[in-house]
Amino acid sequence: MKTRNIWLLLLATLTAASYIGCSASSTRTPDVAAAVRTSLDQAGLKNVSVTQDREKGVVTLGGHVPADADKAQAEVIARTIAGTQVVANQVAVVPPGVEREAKQMNSDLDDGIQSNLHASLSNQ
Secondary structure, three states: OHHHHHHHHHHHHHHHHHHHHHHHOOOOOOOOHHHHHHHHHHOOOOOEEEEEEOOOOEEEEEEEEOOHHHHHHHHHHHHHHHOOOEEEEOOEEOOOOOHHHHHHHHHHHHHHHHHHHHHHHHOO
16 A cells, blocks of 8 residues: 555656646747847848747748848848747848839739648648
């Protein structure tokens, strides 16, 4: 009987310890959005937006820039500050003088994505 109680106590202790260990792993990542925003502004990349999902550890860059080098620079800045967080670079490159065509192309891409999403959902 005593052995059974000891085993039950040990099992309860292990269960509680594993629960505490699992709940501790759901901590939030540090807030870096403001620091990334400031660094982007200092680099002249004011059209790049920054959002952060601290639960998932993802920093997302959006907006538009005129050249591939600007997009790459924005990503380097964000990665430097984000540390171990994932940086999703969704910045669009829109060269000067072709804004209208780029806007139409992005609209067409968005329409295609929506169409594929609806098709895949209806096939399920």
